[in-house]
Amino acid sequence: MRATAPALLALAVLLAGCQSDPEPADPPTSQDALTTTSDDAPTTQAPPPDDVEATSSAPDDTSATTEAGGPPTLPDEAKEQSEAGAAAFATFYLDTLNYSTMNSTDGLLEDLGGPDCKTCRAFEELVTKYADEGHHSDGPVVTFQPLEARASGSNMIIFADAVQPVPSTLDESGNVVQEGAEGSAFTMVIRMHWSEGQWMITEIQAEA
DSSP: OOOOOOOOOOOHHHHHSSSSOSSSOOOOSSSHHOOOOGGSSSSSSOOOOTEEEEEOOSSOOOOOOOOOOSSOOOGGGGGGSSSHHHHHHHHHHHHHHHHHHTTOSSSSSTTTEEEEEHHHHHHHHHHHHHHHOOOESSSOOOOOOOOEEEEEEEOOOEEEEEEEEEEEEEEETTTTTEOOOEEEEEEEEEEEEEETTTEEEEEEEOOO
């Protein structure tokens, strides 16, 4: 049986967005390239930029990814041009990412990230790879605490203390294709822009 990369591409892709190289990094192709330990990961939320204004938070509970009954549904709050709306939309995006990898469901992320969001494209490629190979992750690929949305001019910046679980990769019969690994903590930063009546993710990074 052909092996595939571990389900958790999340942190590796996020960190790639922090590199100075203008070209996007190639997705890792082995578990060694993806695995980090929590000893090396930041646990303190990064301070906001100087132009950041008010703060709003998503509901006070850790994100729960839909595992059955269909993919997550965009909540009404996520359709609002507000800090709370931006936080709700970012939560919806991450929940949809987790659902897509856990259920090998392609096509749910494409309309949520802007054309220049390299991390968004990498997530979409990961899900497509799962769908093509008939594999899925044995659990979420990212978990996070309630998201904080902070206005920065006409845009929003989302901060969240997140964890990179590294779930095993399973085939259609539930057999382990590749074992998982120890997870890592990091600070996720999501930048968003309101465009044509909806939120659009423009960048996803991990603060080092």
